[in-house]
Amino acid sequence: MKTHSTAARGSASRQMPDTGRVSLGRLGDFVGFRLRRVQNQLSRDFAAATSAKGLRSGLFSSLGIIEANPGISQSELSREVGLDKSVTVTIVDELEKFGWAVRERSKEDRRRHELFITDEGKAHLDELFTIVGKTEDAVLHQLSPAELHLLSELLDRMYAACMRDEG
Amino acid sequence: MKTHSTAARGSASRQMPDTGRVSLGRLGDFVGFRLRRVQNQLSRDFAAATSAKGLRSGLFSSLGIIEANPGISQSELSREVGLDKSVTVTIVDELEKFGWAVRERSKEDRRRHELFITDEGKAHLDELFTIVGKTEDAVLHQLSPAELHLLSELLDRMYAACMRDEG
DNA sequence: AAGAATAGTTGACTAATTCCACTAATTTTG
DNA sequence: CAAAATTAGTGGAATTAGTCAACTATTCTT
Numbered sequence: 001m002k003t004h005s006t007a008a009r010g011s012a013s014r015q016m017p018d019t020g021r022v023s024l025g026r027l028g029d030f031v032g033f034r035l036r037r038v039q040n041q042l043s044r045d046f047a048a049a050t051s052a053k054g055l056r057s058g059l060f061s062s063l064g065i066i067e068a069n070p071g072i073s074q075s076e077l078s079r080e081v082g083l084d085k086s087v088t089v090t091i092v093d094e095l096e097k098f099g100w101a102v103r104e105r106s107k108e109d110r111r112r113h114e115l116f117i118t119d120e121g122k123a124h125l126d127e128l129f130t131i132v133g134k135t136e137d138a139v140l141h142q143l144s145p146a147e148l149h150l151l152s153e154l155l156d157r158m159y160a161a162c163m164r165d166e167g
Numbered sequence: 168m169k170t171h172s173t174a175a176r177g178s179a180s181r182q183m184p185d186t187g188r189v190s191l192g193r194l195g196d197f198v199g200f201r202l203r204r205v206q207n208q209l210s211r212d213f214a215a216a217t218s219a220k221g222l223r224s225g226l227f228s229s230l231g232i233i234e235a236n237p238g239i240s241q242s243e244l245s246r247e248v249g250l251d252k253s254v255t256v257t258i259v260d261e262l263e264k265f266g267w268a269v270r271e272r273s274k275e276d277r278r279r280h281e282l283f284i285t286d287e288g289k290a291h292l293d294e295l296f297t298i299v300g301k302t303e304d305a306v307l308h309q310l311s312p313a314e315l316h317l318l319s320e321l322l323d324r325m326y327a328a329c330m331r332d333e334g
Numbered sequence: 335a336a337g338a339a340t341a342g343t344t345g346a347c348t349a350a351t352t353c354c355a356c357t358a359a360t361t362t363t364g
Numbered sequence: 365c366a367a368a369a370t371t372a373g374t375g376g377a378a379t380t381a382g383t384c385a386a387c388t389a390t391t392c393t394t
Contacts (some may be wrong), residue, residue: 022247025235026296030303031315032209033228034322039206040249041329042199057381061200068192075341080189082207084383089343111341111390129193136197139328143321148198151321154314155201161306162208224350242372251352256374278359278372 038139045135050128058083060128062091063117066101067125071114073106100124212302217295225250227299229258230284230292233268238281240273267291 027033043057050060061081066072072080078088092115095101100121106112117125140148194200210224217227228248233239239247245255259282262268267288273279284292307315 022232022239022243023235025231026292027228027231027235028319030299031307031318031322032206032213032299032303033231034319034326035202035206035209036228037249038322038326038329039199039202041326042202045329046199061194061203064192064194064200065189068190068194072189073341076189082204085342086344086384087382109341109391113342125193132197132199136199139325140198142324142328147317147321150317151198152195152201154310154318155198155205157309158306159201159205159208161309162205162212240372252373253353253375254351276360276372280373 042136042139045138046132049131049135053128055128056091056094058087059091059094060125060132062088063095063100063121063125063128066095066115067117067122070116071104071106073112073114077115095121098124209303209306212305213299216298216302220295222295223258223261225254226258226261227292227295229255230262230267230288230295233262233282234284234289234292237283238273240279240281244282262288265291 024033046060047057058081062077062083065077065080069076074088074092075085077092078085081088083091092101092103092113096103098121099118101115101117103113103115106114143151191200213227214224225248229244229250232244232247236243241255241259242252244259245252248255250258259268259270259280263270265288266285268282268284270280270282273281310318
């Protein structure tokens, strides 16, 4: 069952439409494909907008999570952002080098490193949020607030289902 | 420039929804973050489900596009899947090696290679669609058909906006 | 106290991405 | 029509991201 056929112009066989759009065919029945292309483009826009700062991928998200969850551990951070623990180490190393966040040994569990954002980190995060907000708005400006909210909700439910299955 | 999305930011979601006690903070106001984590997990599931076949990423999507657009050129394929041209070359090389697709020099424009899926390629694509369908269903089973349809539509609109912005 | 489990770290290895140069064919244009 | 610019396809180098296994230190389990 094709739920959403794009352009099914004419009969299937033969040559490419010179003017028309490319058909997704059966691929159009899967959200994974659409998700991937949108996310690809979005993260490319993000990289272009922040290229001056030379941030490694995942650093922005990590700093955002640290800000929202003061004292979070690196393991929890890894789980939330979806990165390997070893990658998180590298990111936190960099955050500390920049002076945007700090590690503090936990008093209760001395294996843990509690993470905190610094004032300087907050300032840079503000800047980054502004940049990302701009690039996202360029893509989302035609989605109504209701649609945007629904999109977030659907993505959250999908993510929750992912985590339930193998989390 | 009453951008809806800007108005929506900051007002909507400040809860700790899905997996637990970790808050998204301001990050929750951006779809890019949610998009990334869902897509990451989804593509990880896909990789796990197809690991036996050892397919390089983008191969499945490429074959799907070739099936839906017989005679498509490698450039057009690259554009549609969102890959670099050189990556597409590698993928088509592999598709030919497997016997799943063929290159044919175009009669009208002898620079072009027209791409066609083979019967064997169709068979394997059927198999892949089944596998991907299963893994997606595990994530999407709780989304209603209407929600699913809306999600696809929103993603398409976002993608169209991306493409419009940078040619 | 012994053993399993968890947090963090390191380094090695593999896959993916980007970038640039190059050939061939076609289109543009002066 | 020839020169220049453009487009399609290819190969390779360099950078980066993602995965994995080993290892220390600490805590939990029994």
